[in-house]
Amino acid sequence: MAYLKPTWLVKKFSSIMAGTNVAERLTVTGRVSGEPRQVAVTSVNLDGVKYLVSTRGESQWVKNIRANPNVTLTVKGESTAYVAAEVPVQERAPVIAAFRPVLGRLLVGRYFTKLPAAADHPTFALAPPPAR
Template sequence: MTDRTYLKPPWMQRHVGNRLAPLFGRSMVSRLSVRGRRSGRWLTVPVAVLEHEGERYLVSYRGLSDWALNLRAAPECRVTSRGRTEELVAEEVPEAERPPLMVAYREKYGSMPTVSQVLTALPDPADHPVFRLRARA
Protein backbone atom coordinates (compact mmCIF):
# COMPACT_ATOMS: atom_id res chain seq x y z
CA MET A 1 0.00 0.00 0.00
CA THR A 2 1.30 3.45 -0.81
CA ASP A 3 1.60 6.21 1.77
CA ARG A 4 -0.99 8.75 0.67
CA THR A 5 -3.09 11.60 1.94
CA TYR A 6 -6.65 10.31 1.86
CA LEU A 7 -9.66 10.70 4.13
CA LYS A 8 -11.64 7.50 3.75
CA PRO A 9 -15.38 8.11 3.69
CA PRO A 10 -17.41 6.59 6.51
CA TRP A 11 -19.12 3.23 5.94
CA MET A 12 -22.56 4.78 5.46
CA GLN A 13 -21.34 7.09 2.69
CA ARG A 14 -19.43 4.31 0.90
CA HIS A 15 -22.17 1.71 1.02
CA VAL A 16 -25.40 3.72 1.01
CA GLY A 17 -24.72 7.34 0.07
CA ASN A 18 -22.58 6.55 -2.99
CA ARG A 19 -25.30 4.29 -4.37
CA LEU A 20 -28.07 6.84 -3.81
CA ALA A 21 -26.15 9.99 -4.81
CA PRO A 22 -26.77 9.66 -8.57
CA LEU A 23 -30.51 9.20 -7.92
CA PHE A 24 -30.95 12.32 -5.78
CA GLY A 25 -28.28 14.61 -7.17
CA ARG A 26 -28.71 14.03 -10.90
CA SER A 27 -27.86 17.64 -11.73
CA MET A 28 -24.67 17.53 -9.62
CA VAL A 29 -23.53 13.91 -9.54
CA SER A 30 -22.13 11.93 -12.46
CA ARG A 31 -20.75 8.41 -12.63
CA LEU A 32 -17.07 7.90 -13.40
CA SER A 33 -15.99 4.53 -14.80
CA VAL A 34 -12.27 3.80 -14.88
CA ARG A 35 -10.25 0.61 -15.25
CA GLY A 36 -8.79 -0.78 -12.04
CA ARG A 37 -5.02 -0.42 -11.99
CA ARG A 38 -4.59 -4.00 -10.77
CA SER A 39 -7.68 -5.84 -12.02
CA GLY A 40 -8.22 -4.06 -15.33
CA ARG A 41 -11.98 -4.28 -14.64
CA TRP A 42 -14.21 -1.23 -15.07
CA LEU A 43 -15.02 0.32 -11.68
CA THR A 44 -17.67 3.01 -11.23
CA VAL A 45 -17.95 5.71 -8.57
CA PRO A 46 -20.07 8.84 -8.16
CA VAL A 47 -18.23 12.12 -8.83
CA ALA A 48 -19.04 15.80 -9.20
CA VAL A 49 -17.68 17.18 -12.47
CA LEU A 50 -16.46 20.75 -12.11
CA GLU A 51 -17.04 23.04 -15.08
CA HIS A 52 -14.62 25.96 -14.86
CA GLU A 53 -13.60 28.48 -17.54
CA GLY A 54 -14.81 26.28 -20.38
CA GLU A 55 -13.09 23.10 -19.18
CA ARG A 56 -14.30 20.11 -17.17
CA TYR A 57 -12.43 18.66 -14.22
CA LEU A 58 -12.59 15.80 -11.76
CA VAL A 59 -11.43 16.70 -8.26
CA SER A 60 -10.57 13.95 -5.79
CA TYR A 61 -11.69 16.03 -2.83
CA ARG A 62 -10.92 13.32 -0.26
CA GLY A 63 -7.28 13.13 -1.37
CA LEU A 64 -5.52 10.43 -3.32
CA SER A 65 -8.48 8.09 -3.83
CA ASP A 66 -8.42 4.74 -5.61
CA TRP A 67 -10.19 6.24 -8.63
CA ALA A 68 -7.49 8.92 -8.88
CA LEU A 69 -4.76 6.26 -8.70
CA ASN A 70 -6.62 4.29 -11.37
CA LEU A 71 -6.83 7.36 -13.64
CA ARG A 72 -3.10 7.93 -13.24
CA ALA A 73 -2.49 4.35 -14.37
CA ALA A 74 -5.06 4.35 -17.20
CA PRO A 75 -6.39 7.83 -18.10
CA GLU A 76 -9.14 6.59 -20.42
CA CYS A 77 -12.48 6.83 -18.66
CA ARG A 78 -16.23 7.12 -19.09
CA VAL A 79 -18.40 9.77 -17.49
CA THR A 80 -22.15 9.26 -17.39
CA SER A 81 -24.37 12.23 -16.63
CA ARG A 82 -28.11 12.49 -17.11
CA GLY A 83 -28.16 9.18 -18.98
CA ARG A 84 -25.45 10.20 -21.48
CA THR A 85 -22.07 8.44 -21.44
CA GLU A 86 -18.92 10.06 -22.83
CA GLU A 87 -15.61 8.37 -23.57
CA LEU A 88 -12.93 10.71 -22.21
CA VAL A 89 -9.26 11.00 -21.34
CA ALA A 90 -8.22 12.46 -17.99
CA GLU A 91 -5.06 14.55 -17.80
CA GLU A 92 -3.73 15.34 -14.32
CA VAL A 93 -3.48 19.05 -13.54
CA PRO A 94 -0.10 20.15 -12.12
CA GLU A 95 -0.16 21.15 -8.44
CA ALA A 96 0.64 24.79 -9.26
CA GLU A 97 -2.59 25.09 -11.28
CA ARG A 98 -4.88 23.53 -8.66
CA PRO A 99 -5.60 26.38 -6.18
CA PRO A 100 -8.19 28.26 -8.30
CA LEU A 101 -9.84 24.94 -9.21
CA MET A 102 -10.12 23.98 -5.55
CA VAL A 103 -11.71 27.36 -4.77
CA ALA A 104 -14.21 26.86 -7.61
CA TYR A 105 -14.93 23.31 -6.44
CA ARG A 106 -15.62 24.44 -2.87
CA GLU A 107 -17.87 27.26 -4.12
CA LYS A 108 -19.90 24.89 -6.29
CA TYR A 109 -19.97 21.73 -4.18
CA GLY A 110 -19.18 22.90 -0.64
CA SER A 111 -22.84 22.54 0.35
CA MET A 112 -22.83 18.80 -0.47
CA PRO A 113 -22.58 16.54 2.59
CA THR A 114 -18.96 16.21 3.81
CA VAL A 115 -17.29 18.24 0.99
CA SER A 116 -16.61 21.45 2.95
CA GLN A 117 -15.61 19.47 6.05
CA VAL A 118 -13.11 17.33 4.10
CA LEU A 119 -11.64 20.33 2.25
CA THR A 120 -11.15 22.08 5.60
CA ALA A 121 -9.38 18.98 6.98
CA LEU A 122 -7.19 18.77 3.82
CA PRO A 123 -6.60 22.44 2.92
CA ASP A 124 -3.51 21.99 0.70
CA PRO A 125 -4.46 21.80 -3.03
CA ALA A 126 -1.48 19.44 -3.47
CA ASP A 127 -3.44 16.83 -1.47
CA HIS A 128 -6.20 16.73 -4.10
CA PRO A 129 -5.51 15.15 -7.48
CA VAL A 130 -7.35 17.10 -10.18
CA PHE A 131 -7.90 15.82 -13.72
CA ARG A 132 -8.88 17.80 -16.81
CA LEU A 133 -11.32 15.88 -19.00
CA ARG A 134 -10.83 15.79 -22.76
CA ALA A 135 -12.72 14.03 -25.52
CA ARG A 136 -11.08 10.80 -26.57
CA ALA A 137 -9.39 11.16 -29.98
Protein backbone atom coordinates in the same frame (compact mmCIF):
# COMPACT_ATOMS: atom_id res chain seq x y z
CA MET B 1 -0.33 11.35 -0.24
CA ALA B 2 -3.18 12.06 2.15
CA TYR B 3 -6.47 10.19 2.07
CA LEU B 4 -9.65 10.47 4.11
CA LYS B 5 -11.25 7.04 4.24
CA PRO B 6 -15.04 7.23 3.79
CA THR B 7 -17.34 5.85 6.43
CA TRP B 8 -19.51 2.85 5.66
CA LEU B 9 -22.51 5.15 5.22
CA VAL B 10 -20.69 7.44 2.77
CA LYS B 11 -19.49 4.43 0.74
CA LYS B 12 -23.02 3.03 0.62
CA PHE B 13 -24.49 6.40 -0.42
CA SER B 14 -21.83 6.83 -3.12
CA SER B 15 -22.51 3.33 -4.40
CA ILE B 16 -26.24 4.03 -4.62
CA MET B 17 -25.67 7.39 -6.32
CA ALA B 18 -23.26 5.85 -8.84
CA GLY B 19 -26.03 3.45 -9.85
CA THR B 20 -28.57 6.20 -10.57
CA ASN B 21 -29.03 8.86 -13.22
CA VAL B 22 -29.12 11.54 -10.52
CA ALA B 23 -25.38 11.86 -9.93
CA GLU B 24 -22.53 12.06 -12.37
CA ARG B 25 -20.93 8.65 -12.64
CA LEU B 26 -17.25 8.19 -13.38
CA THR B 27 -16.23 4.85 -14.86
CA VAL B 28 -12.55 3.96 -14.65
CA THR B 29 -10.64 0.76 -15.32
CA GLY B 30 -9.43 -1.01 -12.19
CA ARG B 31 -5.64 -0.98 -12.23
CA VAL B 32 -5.40 -4.50 -10.76
CA SER B 33 -8.59 -6.21 -11.93
CA GLY B 34 -8.93 -4.52 -15.31
CA GLU B 35 -12.67 -4.39 -14.60
CA PRO B 36 -14.78 -1.22 -14.86
CA ARG B 37 -15.23 0.61 -11.55
CA GLN B 38 -17.87 3.28 -11.00
CA VAL B 39 -18.03 6.09 -8.50
CA ALA B 40 -20.34 9.07 -8.05
CA VAL B 41 -18.48 12.31 -8.70
CA THR B 42 -19.19 15.96 -9.32
CA SER B 43 -17.43 17.76 -12.13
CA VAL B 44 -16.95 21.47 -12.56
CA ASN B 45 -16.60 23.45 -15.77
CA LEU B 46 -14.04 26.23 -15.81
CA ASP B 47 -13.07 28.19 -18.90
CA GLY B 48 -14.63 25.54 -21.15
CA VAL B 49 -12.81 22.61 -19.53
CA LYS B 50 -14.44 19.91 -17.39
CA TYR B 51 -12.54 19.00 -14.20
CA LEU B 52 -12.74 16.36 -11.48
CA VAL B 53 -11.42 17.04 -7.97
CA SER B 54 -10.85 14.31 -5.39
CA THR B 55 -12.22 15.78 -2.17
CA ARG B 56 -10.87 12.87 -0.10
CA GLY B 57 -7.36 12.90 -1.53
CA GLU B 58 -5.58 9.84 -2.89
CA SER B 59 -8.70 7.75 -3.58
CA GLN B 60 -8.90 4.52 -5.55
CA TRP B 61 -10.43 6.26 -8.55
CA VAL B 62 -7.47 8.66 -8.58
CA LYS B 63 -5.01 5.75 -8.59
CA ASN B 64 -6.99 4.06 -11.36
CA ILE B 65 -6.98 7.20 -13.54
CA ARG B 66 -3.24 7.53 -13.09
CA ALA B 67 -2.84 3.95 -14.30
CA ASN B 68 -5.29 4.38 -17.20
CA PRO B 69 -6.48 7.90 -18.04
CA ASN B 70 -9.27 6.73 -20.38
CA VAL B 71 -12.51 7.31 -18.47
CA THR B 72 -16.22 7.66 -19.09
CA LEU B 73 -18.40 10.25 -17.42
CA THR B 74 -22.13 9.58 -17.41
CA VAL B 75 -24.46 12.50 -16.77
CA LYS B 76 -28.25 12.00 -16.83
CA GLY B 77 -27.82 8.72 -18.68
CA GLU B 78 -25.53 10.17 -21.38
CA SER B 79 -22.01 8.72 -21.39
CA THR B 80 -19.02 10.57 -22.78
CA ALA B 81 -15.49 9.22 -23.14
CA TYR B 82 -12.61 11.39 -21.95
CA VAL B 83 -8.88 11.26 -21.40
CA ALA B 84 -7.98 12.59 -17.95
CA ALA B 85 -4.83 14.63 -17.40
CA GLU B 86 -3.69 15.44 -13.89
CA VAL B 87 -3.46 19.16 -13.18
CA PRO B 88 -0.11 20.19 -11.66
CA VAL B 89 -0.39 21.23 -8.01
CA GLN B 90 0.56 24.85 -8.72
CA GLU B 91 -2.37 25.14 -11.20
CA ARG B 92 -5.11 23.57 -9.03
CA ALA B 93 -6.17 26.56 -6.91
CA PRO B 94 -8.64 28.13 -9.40
CA VAL B 95 -10.21 24.74 -10.15
CA ILE B 96 -10.61 23.91 -6.47
CA ALA B 97 -12.02 27.38 -5.81
CA ALA B 98 -14.64 26.83 -8.55
CA PHE B 99 -15.38 23.31 -7.30
CA ARG B 100 -15.98 24.00 -3.60
CA PRO B 101 -19.22 26.02 -3.96
CA VAL B 102 -20.68 23.43 -6.35
CA LEU B 103 -20.87 20.79 -3.61
CA GLY B 104 -21.44 23.20 -0.77
CA ARG B 105 -19.74 23.90 2.49
CA LEU B 106 -21.55 21.26 4.53
CA LEU B 107 -20.83 18.39 2.17
CA VAL B 108 -17.12 18.86 1.51
CA GLY B 109 -16.03 21.68 3.80
CA ARG B 110 -14.70 19.26 6.41
CA TYR B 111 -12.57 17.48 3.79
CA PHE B 112 -10.88 20.73 2.83
CA THR B 113 -10.40 21.56 6.53
CA LYS B 114 -8.69 18.21 7.14
CA LEU B 115 -6.80 18.32 3.84
CA PRO B 116 -6.20 22.04 3.25
CA ALA B 117 -3.42 21.97 0.63
CA ALA B 118 -4.04 21.83 -3.12
CA ALA B 119 -1.53 18.97 -3.23
CA ASP B 120 -3.99 16.96 -1.09
CA HIS B 121 -6.68 17.08 -3.80
CA PRO B 122 -5.73 15.35 -7.05
CA THR B 123 -7.40 17.27 -9.86
CA PHE B 124 -7.94 16.10 -13.43
CA ALA B 125 -8.84 17.94 -16.63
CA LEU B 126 -11.05 15.92 -18.95
CA ALA B 127 -10.57 16.15 -22.70
CA PRO B 128 -12.17 14.23 -25.55
CA PRO B 129 -10.04 11.31 -26.74
CA PRO B 130 -7.97 11.97 -29.85
CA ALA B 131 -9.78 11.38 -33.15
CA ARG B 132 -8.83 8.20 -34.94
